């Protein structure tokens with residue numbers, strides 16, 4: 001693959017766009033971001049027309065791959081008639097009904113645009129309902145880039161004072177965070193036993209630590225969260241921005257059998273378009289008719305909601321999740337096997353169609369993973385396979401055995417050269 005056209009495009013982008021990328025971490029792509037001119041199914045084409053197998057899947061949303069015709073037809077149909085109207089339209093409730101039907105605890109929802117926004121709304125609802133201020137999150141988990149939650153991102157960052165993860169953040173809002181450890185039942189029990197005294201309104205948890213190693217929750221852990229939140233009057237919020245509609249149609253509540261009060265969805269919900277939602281208990285959501293402000297010019301726009309509705313209709317077929325599971329399991333066996341026997345052993349963590357490269361004896365973090373990943377990343381891109389800098393790997397229903405075989409062949413060569 002000649003990456004020269006992308007290198008030149010990146011240089012030009014840096015002259016007009018801050019850091020040359022639309023979202024900060026994309027700049028970590030080795031040796032530089034790929035510039036794409038077309039994307040279909042499991043593949044993208046660069047500016048020279050070279051084809052790459054895509055395991056980035058736009059950082060998660062594309063459970064059905066790029067340009068699925070069922071989603072595109074629905075979007076093109078509505079886009080020709082209206083784009084954004086700032087008043088009622090039928091898709092607002094038709095798409096909402098389709099989402100609520102999929103989610104076990106879905107009684108009502110609020111539309112917003114990004115996961116970051118929806119997390120903030122969920123926290124506002126929890127604070128309004130409890131009259132309390134603080135939120136428990138778990139070390140290393142990412143919930144968007146907003147000042148109030150972009151903290152507590154390292155392994156050791158556990159306890160009462162959350163460390164900010166960006167320059168320029170307001171330190172005062174971090175007093176609202178308490179950082180616990182994922183899957184540590186004893187720790188969360190201790191914290192929640194003092195929920196009233198500590199002013200804790202909500203527990204915010206990504207049930208599979210999507211951005212921090214991909215770890216399934218122990219049954220005990222989620223059940224403890226549920227029972228202790230009930231006991232101590234705390235709102236339980238699942239951040240399912242990555243996991244939602246990817247690990248199961250009904251998300252973590254369906255897969256693990258423990259229901260939260262609210263879930264935040266984004267990414268996969270709109271099949272590649274921009275839309276997010278807070279979904280859950282009607283009494284919490286209905287606070288928006290009683291003084292809780294929720295707003296946004298682009299919330300619930302017809303184009304995105306046509307995509308949400310079409311996506312929900314496709315995902316209602318159980319065969320989608322069977323395909324996702326089998327293709328992901330095949331990938332795990334083929335690629336995981338090569339990594340285990342590579343020059344510095346590594347393995348894949350997997351929950352459904354989300355996988356994570358984890359080097360033996362090393363931890364992963366939001367910003368990346370160690371071991372040989374950055375060399376593998378560069379070598380694979382040059383061989384026509386695109387992975388994420390963080391070592392997260394997204395599969396879709398569009399990936400085929402032939403893609404996995406090609407990936408395995410390329411990886412074998414790359415590992416041999418390291």
Ligand code: PMP
Nearest residue numbers: 114115116142143144206241242
């Ligand atoms: N929560 C989780 C678990 C996420 O992975 C992300 C994005 N990667 C967000 C929230 C924020 O979503 P967005 O990028 O749409 O603001």
